[in-house]
Amino acid sequence: MPETPKESKLAEVSPKTRKVFDFIESSKSPLGAYDLLNDQNLRAIGFKAPTQIYRALKQLLELQLIHRVESLNAFVACCTEHEKGPSILAICDSCGQVQDIPAEDIAAQVTKEVVKKFPGLKELNIELKGVCEECTPESPEVRTATAS
Amino acid sequence: MPETPKESKLAEVSPKTRKVFDFIESSKSPLGAYDLLNDQNLRAIGFKAPTQIYRALKQLLELQLIHRVESLNAFVACCTEHEKGPSILAICDSCGQVQDIPAEDIAAQVTKEVVKKFPGLKELNIELKGVCEECTPESPEVRTATAS
DNA sequence: TTCGGGATGTTATACTATTACGGCTAAGTA
DNA sequence: TACTTAGCCGTAATAGTATAACATCCCGAA
Ligand SMILES: [Zn+2]
Ligand SMILES: [Zn+2]
Ligand SMILES: [Zn+2]
Ligand SMILES: [Zn+2]
Numbered sequence: 001m002p003e004t005p006k007e008s009k010l011a012e013v014s015p016k017t018r019k020v021f022d023f024i025e026s027s028k029s030p031l032g033a034y035d036l037l038n039d040q041n042l043r044a045i046g047f048k049a050p051t052q053i054y055r056a057l058k059q060l061l062e063l064q065l066i067h068r069v070e071s072l073n074a075f076v077a078c079c080t081e082h083e084k085g086p087s088i089l090a091i092c093d094s095c096g097q098v099q100d101i102p103a104e105d106i107a108a109q110v111t112k113e114v115v116k117k118f119p120g121l122k123e124l125n126i127e128l129k130g131v132c133e134e135c136t137p138e139s140p141e142v143r144t145a146t147a148s
Numbered sequence: 149m150p151e152t153p154k155e156s157k158l159a160e161v162s163p164k165t166r167k168v169f170d171f172i173e174s175s176k177s178p179l180g181a182y183d184l185l186n187d188q189n190l191r192a193i194g195f196k197a198p199t200q201i202y203r204a205l206k207q208l209l210e211l212q213l214i215h216r217v218e219s220l221n222a223f224v225a226c227c228t229e230h231e232k233g234p235s236i237l238a239i240c241d242s243c244g245q246v247q248d249i250p251a252e253d254i255a256a257q258v259t260k261e262v263v264k265k266f267p268g269l270k271e272l273n274i275e276l277k278g279v280c281e282e283c284t285p286e287s288p289e290v291r292t293a294t295a296s
Numbered sequence: 297t298t299c300g301g302g303a304t305g306t307t308a309t310a311c312t313a314t315t316a317c318g319g320c321t322a323a324g325t326a
Numbered sequence: 327t328a329c330t331t332a333g334c335c336g337t338a339a340t341a342g343t344a345t346a347a348c349a350t351c352c353c354g355a356a
Binding site for chain 3: 032033034050051054073
Binding site: 162164194196197199200203221 | 303304305306307312
């Protein structure tokens with residue numbers, strides 16, 4: 001049985017870094033470095049200072065196992081369905097969850113669109129805010145029916 | 149002569165908030181709140197604490213006169229060519245300049261693409277990193293010619 | 297005049313991230 | 327073996343970003 005990309009990446013990291021990833025992956029919303037340090041049990045397994053957390057996060061970012069959510073100063077697990085390509089992070093204002101949505105098509109169009117003004121494009125970061133499907137109370141038909 | 153949208157927005161703000169905008173607009177790269185407070189002359193005109201700067205910034209953001217560059221914790225003037233619609237912020241790693249590029253088309257496509265997974269989309273933030281046109285040493289033809 | 301509410305001033309504190317340094321260990325090599 | 331070097335990890339200190347909480351002032355309405 002072939003290892004998934006995710007598994008083979010995780011095999012490269014230390015147990016403590018691995019633990020950081022596990023916490024991020026199992027959280028339903030993004031975690032900040034200090035959330036990991038203080039609220040989660042990372043102190044219990046030997047993390048004592050922010051810099052240790054940031055080292056682990058850096059490694060996980062480089063392996064593309066996690067993404068940094070710039071607008072929240074926090075980190076989410078990568079869905080691992082976009083091997084190198086970019087993705088869209090859709091942040092729900094209501095429940096706090098973030099979806100990592102592969103975005104090859106969008107990336108291609110952005111590139112096409114800005115290439116003249118910005119020929120040396122290297123990195124693309126798209127973040128959305130709004131309300132996720134789960135938090136949208138009901139579909140319009142149902143809502144109307146219920147309200148009447 | 150009709151006022152431009154920018155002028156009419158600026159008419160609403162206090163002289164000090166106006167001054168904050170002027171500094172941001174005249175800077176060739178994005179400014180952070182503490183850049184404004186310490187490096188620029190804002191202390192000289194009565195700003196004494198970060199919270200005052202942040203209040204001015206908040207107001208300017210609400211009027212869409214500036215944008216926050218999430219990945220830099222800094223602020224740039226809006227090009228004012230996209231009245232309400234979204235834009236792309238293209239950040240040059242070399243010179244630090246940020247271009248504010250109107251992006252109606254991209255926004256439309258993103259919306260179309262994510263509407264199923266994220267029906268309540270409200271806000272869209274696209275940031276690019278790379279090298280701007282000005283910092284791209286030469287065009288390929290010229291570079292080849294020069295190098296030979 | 298008196299009472300609000302909004303803008304502004306002021307202090308303190310919370311939150312996020314990096315620098316700097318020191319020790320340990322594994323790998324290379326004379 | 328003894329020495330060197332480079333990388334990883336631990337620790338402490340500090341830098342950088344943002345907000346909370348409360349005081350004060352000013353102006354218009356009652
Ligand atoms: Zn991802
Ligand atoms: Zn939600
Ligand atoms: Zn703009
Ligand atoms: Zn440039």
